[in-house]
Amino acid sequence: MTFRFDNSYARDLEGFYVDWPAAPVPAPRLLRLNRPLAEELGLDPDLLEREGAEIFSGRCLPEGAHPLAQVYAGHQFGGFSPQLGDGRALLIGEITDRAGRRRDLQLKGSGRTPFSRGADGKAALGPVLREYLVGEAMHGLGIPTTRALAAVTTGEPLLRQEGERPGAILTRVAASHIRVGTFQFFAARSDIDRVRRLADYAIARHYPELASAPEPYLAFYEAVAEAQAQLVARWMLVGFIHGVMNTDNMTISGETIDYGPCAFMEGYDPGTVFSSIDLQGRYAYGNQPFILAWNLARLGEALLPLLDADAVRAADKANSVLETVGARYQGHWMAGMRAKLGLAGAEEGDAQLAEDLLEAMRGQRADWTLTFRRLADAVTDAGTLRPLFRDAAALEAWLPRWRARLAPDAAERMRATNPIYIARNHRVEEALAAAHAGDLAPFDRLLEVLADPFSERADRELFAVPAPEGFDDSYRTFCGT
């Protein structure tokens, strides 16, 4: 199988990684191949079905692969870790997809590297399949994301908190794996030359039009702020909780990365947290826009020496971008919310209208996804919407105000914007438990549903239903490390 590798990161950024081989695995088996993605990448899915176990386990990498572990640093839960890096992952190379876009191929779970910090460098089957599912769910929703090309089992059992678990490796495809934390690694060492080289590389790869801007690094910072603000707004609009928005988990490309303890919110509550390690609720649903700005401030700090030779002027420039983050986020959120609500044009009171709906939902266990979906029915009749609320009085008072603002074809437009299917926690868990017992049918079925989340079908009815009452209250997600 030929992969036309062109490994620019390895070639241009020596000193930003270490060459490293995948650890041997005893009995690799290709569990799932993402055939549509393989096609998109210009790879032959039939050949990959045959050779995938060897390739995606790292046992027999295709010619031209250059396996390496990237270094990075990062603020984790607010505290700075100066030395992180791919502790259980390897970039194996870059290929150009059919649309001409450069994509990274990475193995996640491929064994210890110099950055493993005492952990085993491996990934267990459950977290690998979760990342596969949720990444594809996000893709189905049209949200920028890293994606799974394949999942293999390694034949090696791993010891995890929950007991022994099958080892697995995810092959991940990304626009790149450059993180806010990649910049922080070199900035923390005052290696300004490497911060600049990384910025030049990232500009050329992700924002080539900025190379000729009057101040390319400032324009780059602004472009990343814009991409991340848009991304987090998209998360918020579908009720997605990333769960571990450390600066090493925020990409420069604006793609979602690291589906560790992520989950979708069901009943609307801004304080919703599912991650077992997020004890303070730092990464709660409603905090995500603030963390976006906090993380961008850290990127700004790392870029300061590039913005201006004068420290005060550099800080002023960084602040001039940082000050725009709230408005950028709000702009994207509001545009998305207008579409979700089916509003005609834009009016000043729209933000209040949206806030008042959220206020009516709060404390009602009103399911985020279904409320917006059923709102399309409520253009004419609120009969399917009302039962989602314990007490619909506030909703009833809100509906006439909303109806007065509707676009002529609102219901149809709303159904194209508000998904009926999301990766509901109990469905994800059910699919993972079955896979663990050797049955991938529920995984496949869920994946199929999530690939097309806007078209409602009678035979998929159960996938739209929220978890049984109480499920989410005790539901916890783990990083699986």
Ligand SMILES: Nc1ncnc2c1ncn2[C@@H]1O[C@H](COP(=O)(O)OP(=O)(O)OP(=O)(O)O)[C@@H](O)[C@H]1O
């Ligand atoms: N099992 C493991 N063995 C070694 N290192 C690990 C393991 N799990 C996580 N790490 C390392 O801990 C750090 C933080 O982990 P985090 O969960 O954010 O990332 P990840 O899920 O491993 O990878 P990514 O961000 O690439 O999706 C990273 O440097 C990661 O490589």
Ligand SMILES: [Mg+2]
């Ligand atoms: Mg991570």
